[in-house]
Amino acid sequence: MENIALKASGITKYFYDPVKMQVLKDINMEVIKGEFVSIVGKSGCGKSTLLYILSTMDTDYEGTLTINGENTTGQSLNNLARIRNESIGFVFQFHYLLPDFSCLKNVMIPALRLGKLSPKEIEAAAYEKLKMFGVEDQALKKAGKLSGGQQQRVAIARALINNPAIIMGDEPTGNLDSKNTGIVFDLFMQLSKEYGQTLITVTHDEDFAKRSDRIIEMADGEIKRIAGNNGNKSQNNK
Amino acid sequence: MKISVNTEIALTYLSSRKKQTVVASMGVMFGISMFIFMQSLMKGTNDYFEKMSFTNTPHIRIFNENKVADNHMLRSFINDQSEKILTNPKQLAQSPGITNPYGIIDQIRRNPKIAAVTPQVTGNVIYTSGSVELPGNVAGVEIDEEDKMFDVQTNMISGNLHDLNRVHNSILIGKGIAEKLSLHTGDNLTVRAGNGNMLVMRVVGVFSTTVKQLDETKSYANISTVQSLAGKDRSYVTEIKVNLVNYNDAPAVARDLETITGYKSEDWVKANEQLKAAFKVRAIILNSVIGVILLVAGFGIYNILNMTIYEKIKEIAILKAQGFSGRAVTSIFLQQAIYIGLMGGIIGLIVGFSLTFMVSRIYIGAGTLKYLPMSFHPPHYIQALTFGIITTIAAGFFPARKASKVDPVTIIRG
Numbered sequence: 071m072e073n074i075a076l077k078a079s080g081i082t083k084y085f086y087d088p089v090k091m092q093v094l095k096d097i098n099m100e101v102i103k104g105e106f107v108s109i110v111g112k113s114g115c116g117k118s119t120l121l122y123i124l125s126t127m128d129t130d131y132e133g134t135l136t137i138n139g140e141n142t143t144g145q146s147l148n149n150l151a152r153i154r155n156e157s158i159g160f161v162f163q164f165h166y167l168l169p170d171f172s173c174l175k176n177v178m179i180p181a182l183r184l185g186k187l188s189p190k191e192i193e194a195a196a197y198e199k200l201k202m203f204g205v206e207d208q209a210l211k212k213a214g215k216l217s218g219g220q221q222q223r224v225a226i227a228r229a230l231i232n233n234p235a236i237i238m239g240d241e242p243t244g245n246l247d248s249k250n251t252g253i254v255f256d257l258f259m260q261l262s263k264e265y266g267q268t269l270i271t272v273t274h275d276e277d278f279a280k281r282s283d284r285i286i287e288m289a290d291g292e293i294k295r296i297a298g299n300n301g302n303k304s305q306n307n308k
Numbered sequence: 309m310k311i312s313v314n315t316e317i318a319l320t321y322l323s324s325r326k327k328q329t330v331v332a333s334m335g336v337m338f339g340i341s342m343f344i345f346m347q348s349l350m351k352g353t354n355d356y357f358e359k360m361s362f363t364n365t366p367h368i369r370i371f372n373e374n375k376v377a378d379n380h381m382l383r384s385f386i387n388d389q390s391e392k393i394l395t396n397p398k399q400l401a402q403s404p405g406i407t408n409p410y411g412i413i414d415q416i417r418r419n420p421k422i423a424a425v426t427p428q429v430t431g432n433v434i435y436t437s438g439s440v441e442l443p444g445n446v447a448g449v450e451i452d453e454e455d456k457m458f459d460v461q462t463n464m465i466s467g468n469l470h471d472l473n474r475v476h477n478s479i480l481i482g483k484g485i486a487e488k489l490s491l492h493t494g495d496n497l498t499v500r501a502g503n504g505n506m507l508v509m510r511v512v513g514v515f516s517t518t519v520k521q522l523d524e525t526k527s528y529a530n531i532s533t534v535q536s537l538a539g540k541d542r543s544y545v546t547e548i549k550v551n552l553v554n555y556n557d558a559p560a561v562a563r564d565l566e567t568i569t570g571y572k573s574e575d576w577v578k579a580n581e582q583l584k585a586a587f588k589v590r591a592i593i594l595n596s597v598i599g600v601i602l603l604v605a606g607f608g609i610y611n612i613l614n615m616t617i618y619e620k621i622k623e624i625a626i627l628k629a630q631g632f633s634g635r636a637v638t639s640i641f642l643q644q645a646i647y648i649g650l651m652g653g654i655i656g657l658i659v660g661f662s663l664t665f666m667v668s669r670i671y672i673g674a675g676t677l678k679y680l681p682m683s684f685h686p687p688h689y690i691q692a693l694t695f696g697i698i699t700t701i702a703a704g705f706f707p708a709r710k711a712s713k714v715d716p717v718t719i720i721r722g
């Protein structure tokens with residue numbers, strides 16, 4: 071199925087410290103290209119843990135993960151780094167920028183790493199992304215000097231810079247006011263509908279979740295319910 | 309020129325912690341400049357002492373040495389098939405002279421490695437003036453050749469060395485002899501050889517070397533004068549002195565001369581074994597000091613990079629999350645080490661050179677040593693930079709590898 075962006079089968083994860091504890095229990099899910107999926111659930115139910123596995127950063131799990139038709143389970147760390155650089159944009163729960171670099175550089179770095187465009191072109195693209203989130207006036211400031219919400223928007227801009235096939239966000243709007251949350255949501259929607267980019271976001275914002283294509287509800291490390299909104303593109307995997 | 313992201317990040321980290329960067333590169337600078345300074349000083353003084361030793365010893369001396377009796381000699385007396393057993397062999401006195409010295413001299417002059425050859429007759433004598441007697445030795449030389457080889461002229465404190473050729477039965481004496489026998493240029497001196505021959509000689513000059521023991525025993529006379537004092541003919545020569553174009557060839561050339569002439573030929577390295585031993589000891593001391601300095605500089609870099617990594621661990625995790633591979637992270641941190649090393653290294657070269665230059669201008673004025681002998685030897689600078697860079701890379705390697713192993717999830721989860 072070449073229109074599957076991401077497929078997880080039988081993902082199971084344990085933490086051993088301080089006691090053995092199963093955080094994820096046989097998670098099976100598929101996300102179609104261009105789909106905008108929300109993951110919701112109570113705090114501590116394993117949403118972030120799942121997202122780290124889906125992003126290929128965490129390799130310590132059971133089960134298999136396929137991204138854009140490529141099996142990523144068991145691949146070398148260097149290969150996974152390349153896949154992340156090329157096809158995954160990640161917004162962390164606590165927006166992590168590099169404080170010694172300007173906002174502009176922060177956004178540019180993943181693209182410089184990828185090396186597909188010239189530094190000039192990358193700079194222009196980075197400016198454009200900052201503009202979309204209304205932080206272009208902060209471009210040359212050191213990232214460490216921005217407010218929480220500004221930093222989060224720069225972090226989202228950074229996740230988009232390489233036009234990744236999949237964008238993952240761990241509460242990407244957690245620090246934003248309703249106006250900026252609206253901007254981010256509309257942009258995400260546009261990315262998914264117009265550019266066919268796939269979005270997987272963890273959120274506590276019910277409103278945000280309801281407006282996305284599909285809601286995956288987790289509880290105690292399991293998928294409790296999958297609900298399609300507006301009937302569009304909804305899939306059931308159980 | 310397009311600089312890579314890794315380089316850009318490495319440079320940003322270096323410039324955002326300027327103080328630590330400067331301190332770390334100062335360590336390298338110190339190590340490298342000390343390396344250069346000490347090496348220059350050591351090579352300079354070694355070269356100086358080597359040259360000094362050539363003011364009274366030739367690069368190679370050819371002479372006749374007493375031999376221990378062996379079967380080979382025995383066979384020349386009883387030449388039959390019998391087995392000969394030699395018990396308790398003794399030293400055999402050889403005639404002290406060299407047979408056919410001028411033939412040998414002509415022969416070895418042809419070797420292009422040889423710059424000068426001169427014969428000498430040495431005789432043990434007793435100098436007598438009034439009732440005072442003083443043992444010593446007189447070197448019968450061709451004074452012009454001798455002067456070319458050993459620059460006798462610079463040692464002259466009174467008189468004229470060329471008078472040796474002009475004045476019959478003349479002699480140049482060391483300063484110590486002159487003092488002990490209270491002699492001056494123009495005075496007469498009685499010289500008695502071991503065979504009882506006596507000669508009254510005219511002092512035409514006094515010389516002073518830096519070696520007191522030489523000044524108290526040595527004198528120069530014309531080779532023919534000493535030959536007749538010894539009661540020998542004109543072909544009597546006790547040693548042949550050879551100087552080479554490059555004195556480092558001496559051991560090899562000496563071996564050749566020994567096989568060609570059949571006489572013992574001793575190179576300056578053998579004659580100055582204690583000098584060479586001193587060089588070795590000094591080299592060991594010096595290399596340990598430099599080793600310690602570079603080690604300390606290395607630890608400085610190691611420490612600073614470790615601290616940086618500890619502080620930047622979250623950022624390393626973010627870089628990895630965005631697709632920087634372990635290799636890219638290693639490169640970022642190793643590059644920081646290399647830039648610290650390069651910066652410290654280049655400044656170290658300049659400082660090392662300046663220090664060497666300044667010290668070479670310090671006036672010493674002891675004996676013939678006017679200024680501290682410092683050598684300006686380009687390989688020292690290349691070596692210093694190489695060692696510096698190797699140290700930095702070695703010091704940066706372990707922190708960089710540690711950084712590359714950071715697990716992004718553990719760090720980002722907090």
Ligand SMILES: Nc1ncnc2c1ncn2[C@@H]1O[C@H](COP(=O)(O)OP(=O)(O)OP(=O)(O)O)[C@@H](O)[C@H]1O
Pocket residue numbers: 085086087088093111112113114115116117118119120163721
């Ligand atoms: N490194 C760890 N070692 C042990 N247990 C952990 C570790 N990280 C997370 N956990 C546990 O795993 C469970 C899932 O954590 P996770 O961070 O995935 O929750 P979450 O759903 O993202 O919560 P939130 O909405 O608060 O972000 C929690 O019970 C947490 O305590």
Ligand SMILES: [Mg+2]
Pocket residue numbers: 117118119163240
């Ligand atoms: Mg979470």
